[in-house]
Ligand code: SF4
């Protein structure tokens with residue numbers, strides 16, 4: 001056992017209202033510079049949909065992530081020690097800006113400067129790269145709310161396993177259904193981006209697991225962009241450096257939540273530290289597709305177990321971090337209640353952002369021909385009639401393992417029925433108890449899941465471990481000098497080289 | 499001092515000093531600026547046809563120069579038989595032409611794409627022009643003076659060593675055809691330009707990747723640790 005701590009995340013998709021506040025909070029802080037306009041370190045996609053960059057999940061096109069070898073190890077799809085050198089002059093699988101979109105603004109001055117005339121003046125769209133007028137053909141949320149669904153949603157890579165009738169069912173007007181998928185970097189345990197960088201510019205911070213790009217070491221080889229299956233490393237075409245979500249580590253280090261978490265309107269986001277066994281990384285990453293979710297859960301250790309605590313201390317995990325792990329909401333959702341699932345575990349990067357799959361659009365259905373209702377009588381049976389096929393959700397969250405999703409949905413339904421029996425009283429107690437026995441949830445667990453889902457306070461959603469940067473500061477030099485400096489550790493001007 | 503002395507006796511030292519001091523200065527004062535500044539993200543298709551032949555062509559040709567510099571006897575020995583001289587010259591010519599064609603395509607690509615104008619600096623233009631002149635002079639030499647490889651081993655190598663020994667022997671090169679002389683001076687110009695252009699990416703060849711473990715984990719309380 002080799003215990004490490006990871007700042008880990010959980011998004012509750014039933015609560016996301018698709019407002020994009022998170023994306024804007026992030027953009028305003030980190031990516032409003034030239035060369036980064038097209039980057040959305042946090043983006044929110046409509047599912048079904050093709051996402052951003054277009055069809056990022058299609059690894060036959062982008063070759064992100066890892067593949068299993070026969071012998072229980074994994075290899076990157078995009079690169080290896082040899083191709084790291086032979087493809088360095090031109091990378092066959094690198095996305096280009098057109099796979100994202102050409103960023104633009106409007107020539108607002110036209111509104112003021114236009115000569116008097118019969119027509120309203122318009123502000124022409126101009127490219128933020130060339131400055132020339134452009135016709136806007138794509139944007140970061142081009143298919144928001146299933147706009148253009150016959151082009152975009154119909155091309156969702158997660159439909160690959162679905163039959164034609166199942167696919168068609170998505171697009172019948174009356175059954176049309178969608179949900180939102182907010183995405184940030186997963187700060188993976190087996191990050192493809194780190195392993196692919198020939199310069200070693202990307203690294204995982206030992207103490208908290210945040211994955212970063214050292215801007216002074218990056219040489220623009222761009223392998224990280226190709227190797228990240230989630231396309232969460234972005235190439236800054238202006239500075240000639242790759243950039244990615246930094247989980248707002250300067251905020252975390254001062255005990256505050258990252259901007260997208262802090263600003264989340266639906267309060268769908270949870271953050272906390274989990275302890276995991278780093279010795280299991282490689283074998284877990286090489287597990288069969290349908291075992292990946294379970295095996296990743298097994299890597300996450302019980303922070304109350306004395307043996308784990310003893311080993312954690314030996315491996316240098318600060319006791320305050322262990323205490324924080326004991327209060328972590330992510331640990332409860334992922335490990336204790338086994339409700340949250342990783343996104344596309346079959347990419348084998350062991351992502352540490354987990355999602356509670358959305359129950360509402362799955363179950364809500366038309367009853368009397370004009371109102372949508374959740375079936376309150378059929379209990380688990382209603383899952384069979386789900387509007388979004390379980391298979392589709394399984395392609396997203398469990399590497400195709402449908403039983404994990406059914407288990408998760410059954411638990412969510414149980415909590416719902418448990419509360420309904422208490423609040424509305426139209427569900428019989430025996431029924432609820434039957435459901436609890438079937439899912440293994442106790443009444444206390446149901447109550448706690450309900451509380452942490454619906455009524456959590458700010459401090460219950462974000463349990464930020466002390467990051468102990470004072471130790472790092474001490475190593476870097478005189479703490480009293482450091483105190484008077486900005487503290488980012490990056491003091492040169494980030495200007496493009498000659 | 500004659501013009502030849504200036505070109506072949508003084509300028510090489512200026513170039514070497516600029517290269518060494520400039521490189522250290524840039525690395526020390528602005529690490530952030532070290533980058534290959536790839537533009538594949540803005541345009542990828544034409545880049546393939548330019549960048550790949552250019553880089554492979556120039557790498558092979560440069561390796562040839564290096565071998566002739568370090569082991570001149572081996573080259574002279576090999577070239578002792580005319581047919582072998584032709585094989586060597588022919589191969590060098592092929593890779594030289596690859597480099598010229600690749601570079602020309604890269605220049606055309608840059609001219610044709612407004613997106614790329616945004617990421618083209620003055621130094622990029624200077625560098626492209628000098629490089630183009632340099633490879634054309636090289637290929638010219640290969641075509642019109644088919645003893646180029648032997649000549650390099652017999653004259654340029656001792657000349658280069660004489661520079662390194664601080665006793666520049668200008669006579670070795672000052673009577674060469676002017677195209678060859680251009681090529682020699684061009685080489686030193688490129689050396690001088692190195693720290694002031696994107697050529698610095700030559701110095702960031704990521705050889706460490708060959709033996710480093712795939713995952714990089716950095717701890718603030720421990721030294722840099724590999725782990726998977
Ligand atoms: S999501 Fe992508 S960028 Fe983030 S750690 Fe994983 S592989 Fe790297």
Ligand code: SF4
Pocket residue numbers: 015016017018019020021022023044180182263264265266267268
């Ligand atoms: S701010 Fe929250 S609710 Fe709004 S889109 Fe982002 S994740 Fe969803």
